Amino acid sequence: MSPDFDAIIIGAGVSGLYQLYRLRQLGMKVRVFESGSGVGGTWYWNRYPGARFDSESYTYTYSFSRELLEEWDWQERFASQPETERYLNHVAEKFDLRRAIQFDSRVAAARYREETRSWDVALDDGRRYTTRFLITAVGCLSAPTMPRIAGMESFRGPSFHTHYWPDEPVSFEGKRVAVIGTGASAVQLIPEVAKTVGHLTVFQRTPNWCAPLHNGRISDDEMRRIRGSYPEIFARCNESPGCFIHKPDRRNTLEVSPEEREAFWEKLYAEPGFGIWQGNFRDIFTDRRANALVSDFIARKIRQRVKDPAVAEKLIPKNHGFGTRRVPLETSYYEVYNRPNVKLVDLNETPIERITPTGIKTSGAEYEFDMIIYATGFDAITGSFDRIDIRGIDGVLLKGKWKDGPQTYLGVLVEGFPNMLMVMGPHAALGNFPRAVEYNVDWVAALIRFAREREVTRIEATAAGVARWTEHVIETGDGLLFNEVDSWMTGVNRNVAGKETRKIMRYSGGHPTFREHCDAVAADGYRELALA
Numbered sequence: 082m083s084p085d086f087d088a089i090i091i092g093a094g095v096s097g098l099y100q101l102y103r104l105r106q107l108g109m110k111v112r113v114f115e116s117g118s119g120v121g122g123t124w125y126w127n128r129y130p131g132a133r134f135d136s137e138s139y140t141y142t143y144s145f146s147r148e149l150l151e152e153w154d155w156q157e158r159f160a161s162q163p164e165t166e167r168y169l170n171h172v173a174e175k176f177d178l179r180r181a182i183q184f185d186s187r188v189a190a191a192r193y194r195e196e197t198r199s200w201d202v203a204l205d206d207g208r209r210y211t212t213r214f215l216i217t218a219v220g221c222l223s224a225p226t227m228p229r230i231a232g233m234e235s236f237r238g239p240s241f242h243t244h245y246w247p248d249e250p251v252s253f254e255g256k257r258v259a260v261i262g263t264g265a266s267a268v269q270l271i272p273e274v275a276k277t278v279g280h281l282t283v284f285q286r287t288p289n290w291c292a293p294l295h296n297g298r299i300s301d302d303e304m305r306r307i308r309g310s311y312p313e314i315f316a317r318c319n320e321s322p323g324c325f326i327h328k329p330d331r332r333n334t335l336e337v338s339p340e341e342r343e344a345f346w347e348k349l350y351a352e353p354g355f356g357i358w359q360g361n362f363r364d365i366f367t368d369r370r371a372n373a374l375v376s377d378f379i380a381r382k383i384r385q386r387v388k389d390p391a392v393a394e395k396l397i398p399k400n401h402g403f404g405t406r407r408v409p410l411e412t413s414y415y416e417v418y419n420r421p422n423v424k425l426v427d428l429n430e431t432p433i434e435r436i437t438p439t440g441i442k443t444s445g446a447e448y449e450f451d452m453i454i455y456a457t458g459f460d461a462i463t464g465s466f467d468r469i470d471i472r473g474i475d476g477v478l479l480k481g482k483w484k485d486g487p488q489t490y491l492g493v494l495v496e497g498f499p500n501m502l503m504v505m506g507p508h509a510a511l512g513n514f515p516r517a518v519e520y521n522v523d524w525v526a527a528l529i530r531f532a533r534e535r536e537v538t539r540i541e542a543t544a545a546g547v548a549r550w551t552e553h554v555i556e557t558g559d560g561l562l563f564n565e566v567d568s569w570m571t572g573v574n575r576n577v578a579g580k581e582t583r584k585i586m587r588y589s590g591g592h593p594t595f596r597e598h599c600d601a602v603a604a605d606g607y608r609e610l611a612l613a
């Protein structure tokens with residue numbers, strides 16, 4: 082008996098939507114399961130005030146349809162969540178994607194059946210389906226985590242995680258609000274809350290190096306110019322390691338005179354977007370002296386912007402250098418701490434002991450709140466996989482297989498899990514997402530087309546192929562300061578059991594090299610894979 086579907090895709094974010102579009106073009110019978118009630122993934126869930134791109138909107142756009150590029154006007158240089166959600170809904174409408182998506186459907190388990198070379202997929206409500214190919218487009222930042230603090234359920238006021246923000250407006254007017262966490266979401270949220278809050282207390286464990294976003298409207302004229310240069314914009318993104326419009330400066334930090342360096346950093350700091358991170362001297366990620374200099378530059382900026390020197394010091398990271406974790410971009414974040422009604426609590430000095438019915442008790446004080454906001458981030462990269470009971474040949478559990486770190490072939494396939502293909506899986510190259518996603522999805526679609534044309538019904542990574550790729554991924558991470566720091570990019574999340582130690586979670590050899598590897602495998606007729 083043939084399976085119910087040629088392909089099941091898990092997730093209807095940027096990745097899942099485009100994968101659906103591509104597989105439909107191959108004439109396949111496809112179903113998407115999405116646990117949310119709408120399309121958009123990240124941009125469906127994260128509705129917290131201030132949620133927006135750190136990528137330039139016009140670089141985050143899909144490039145596969147000329148018509149889509151022609152008809153969509155981005156309103157802001159860094160679009161807010163509502164704008165992006167509208168965009169992804171527009172894409173779903175335009176390409177008639179919605180009829181293949183089953184919303185409010187969480188995939189709880191998936192099991193490979195060798196007899197039929199297919200997957201059994203079970204939803205959490207018990208419904209079951211079968212499919213030849215299982216495609217995970219589950220997102221690398223889509224499994225939110227709560228901190229492990231006693232008494233959380235006892236709090237009597239409303240509390241929210243930024244990821245699960247409600248659709249209805251939430252008023253902070255006159256309220257005493259606590260924000261726990263100072264990662265990228267918190268850095269976007271805090272200035273918005275501060276605008277109307279009665280009193281805001283921010284609980285910080287690890288400060289991040291943040292830099293100004295410099296958002297602005299995109300005028301009609303500018304949009305016309307952008308539209309006229311889309312091919313160059315995409316080409317430029319594809320040449321850069323992270324698929325961003327900002328390309329690293331080829332010079333080394335210490336090659337440049339102190340005056341010139343300072344002027345360069347001032348210029349980057351004053352420019353919109355990730356330039357200060359992705360367009361900086363290339364050695365700030367590898368050379369400790371270079372990194373210390375740029376960190377010192379950003380620290381001086383923080384000291385200039387935060388009036389109270391003691392607060393400024395708390396906001397300056399001491400356990401990692403600038404750019405070695407994802408840099409949150411901000412709009413007046415540091416100035417928030419100059420307000421008389423905003424307090425920063427350093428959890429290294431006074432850890433939280435418990436959440437009480439009326440607020441938060443630290444080792445130093447007891448605070449009363451009307452609302453608590455958890456901006457405590459995600460169980461990144463493998464979190465969404467871990468939440469599904471995925472079992473390959475002989476019932477082997479994927480989570481168990483990856484216990485000591487992910488092992489994949491090109492971030493797409495896993496040995497022992499035939500016909501499971503991952504979009505933006507672990508050990509793939511991350512970066513400005515849609516740029517990376519389009520490549521990844523096209524690669525997966527081409528492999529499936531290749532298989533279907535040859536009546537291949539089983540695709541599996543080989544142990545040797547996985548070993549080679551894993552080794553290469555680990556090698557490319559060598560010497561990168563990034564990998565010497567605890568962060569979601571190195572698989573550390575102190576709120577998740579078993580994620581206390583660093584692992585190599587992503588490919589850090591840059592997108593152009595990643596593509597070279599993947600292109601070579603395709604050009605070679607996928608001979609590194611076991612096809613049957």
Ligand SMILES: Cc1cc2nc3c(=O)[nH]c(=O)nc-3n(C[C@H](O)[C@H](O)[C@H](O)COP(=O)(O)OP(=O)(O)OC[C@H]3O[C@@H](n4cnc5c(N)ncnc54)[C@H](O)[C@@H]3O)c2cc1C
Pocket residue numbers: 091092093094095096097114115116117121122123124125127132133134135136141186187188189218219220221222223266465468469505512513514515
């Ligand atoms: C607040 C925030 C801001 C960001 N800003 C940027 C940015 O500026 N630039 C950038 O490049 N990237 C950014 N990212 C990264 C962002 O996640 C990607 O840009 C992109 O949206 C990911 O798309 P995706 O489709 O791969 O995953 P997601 O958008 O995460 O979509 C995955 C979907 O899978 C669904 N899903 C997961 N598991 C299951 C299951 N078991 N059953 C059913 N459905 C499931 C989820 O509900 C979700 O809808 C940001 C992330 C966050 C959280």
